Amino acid sequence: MKAELEDMKQEMYQKLSANSALTQAHESRLKEAEELIDEAETVNMAMSDALIKSMKEQRAMQGKLVDLEGRSMRNNMRIYGVPKEKEGNSMSDFVDQLLKTELALLDTNLQIQRAHRALARKPEKNAPPRSIAVNFLEFTTKEMVLRKAWEKKILMEGRRLSFDHDYATEVVLKRKAYVGIKRVLKEKDIRFQTPLDRMRIHWDSGTRTYDSAQDAAQELRRRGFSVEIPDRNASELYPEMERLHQTKTWQRVGERSAGGTETASRVSKKLQEYERIPPETN
Template identity: 50%
Template sequence: MEASGEAADNGGEALAEDVTPALHKYLMDITKEIRELKNDITALNTSFKQDFASFKEDVYNKLKANKDELQDQKKSFNEAQTHIEELEAFNLEAKDTLLTTLHEQRKLQDKLTDLEGRSRRNNVRIFGVPEGAEGDSVPRFVEELLQRKLTLPEGTSLLIQRAHRATARRPGPGETPRSIIINLLRFDTKEMILRKAWQKRVKLGNSPLYFDNDYAAEVVQQRRAYMEIKKTLKAKGIRFQTPLTRIRIHWTDGPRLYNSAQEAAKEMRKRGMDVQMKEADEERTMEERIHAAWTWQHVGEPGACGGLTQRTRGRLQEFRRAEDRGNI
């Protein structure tokens, strides 16, 4: 028994001696592989850190570039917004200045028209006299024509200062003859001639003659706008009068005075009348066209261009003061 036990111990020691080198080699191999794996992981980690750092730097650079670009765009947008605000302010101030100037120009034009009308208040125009019928002296022809055709009281002195054809191109055969303008010394003589001429039909041969006031060109243009209105009223048998640049219509509910052809036409359409106005007669005024074209409105305080209107208004006020001093 003892012999067999010793044999077993000796066999175990021999097996241990055989296994230990193999295990040691195995462990060494594992350790080596672990060390190599660790080195690979370390190298991979270093490469990853480098790649991540490079990626981070690229992202940072791109974000910085985008930020700079956004700041530039914001700056450009702010500058564009400022320019637009300045442009809006300028346009609004220019609109106000233009409307103010147009208003002042209209007032001056009205004054000029009034002065011209006053200088013509002793004038009479005769329409329809054939060209050449006046002979070599228009004043003498007119004197004889009025005395004969209007049956003026005997001994009436017309006191004609000047008489001549309208200063226009001499018409050709078949064209409308030029009117004759008569300047009288006395206003009451002019009124008497028109009153008598309007009470009867005056003819020179087969040519009907028409007598009227000598209006300024602007007044003639405004009166011409009532042409279609007067035709419609005549067809309806409605009485009307045209004092200077207005029209008075005698409706069944009483007379009404209208300041423009557009105003009268609007009223006639309301009353069921078909008035065919020419396009030129219904043309909008300059102020209406400016309001339609400029749709911007003032919002808040005026911009940097506000001084433009102030300077213009100041000059206009200086002009008005100088004009008022001249009228004293």
């Protein structure tokens, strides 16, 4: 009996020893996995911060480029609705004669430097004609011509011509989003203006300015108008940056392990190598 108990004791001891060794192995592997996860989280957070910073800088730079493009086009004007091939052999002469005749500017030197059709693919037979870009030497001359053109209804082959400023490509895309809203406001005889890429609506309760077509459309819906809310322009919203911000809603808690701290320092130094170094000043 004593021998049997001793055998059972030895067997249980061996099993406990095996379980203890297995538990230690699992603990070692869990610790290793935690360190790897901690390092991966550290690298991911550092790279996300660097990417968000880079996208913000790109967004700011894009804004400056759009502003620069717009300023370079301050002396330009667009004419819409001129039938195809109506200009003949010289677009500049055609535009000069058109403006002087229709706007009673026969004695005015318009100083048109360049005039040409929009640089786009030639439209199909029944498609609307391309617009005409006109460049004036003087900004004041362009403004004077535009004011007079807006005050008069100019027809060509039974269709009205439209005159407007020449805008940067990104601004044009944003202005196109207001088309449906403009249609509704015109039907309701509500006065509005579209300075650059914004909209100013003169309500009975007062004038309000909206920074985007989405804001204006939502306001019209709140007031009971049936209008479709346009999609946001990709360059305006930066959906990738929004998603990155949303994925960073959690924060690390507790103390970072020594390995994680070293990794964070190493990643930070590595990312700093890609930052632009400002020029030295004397």
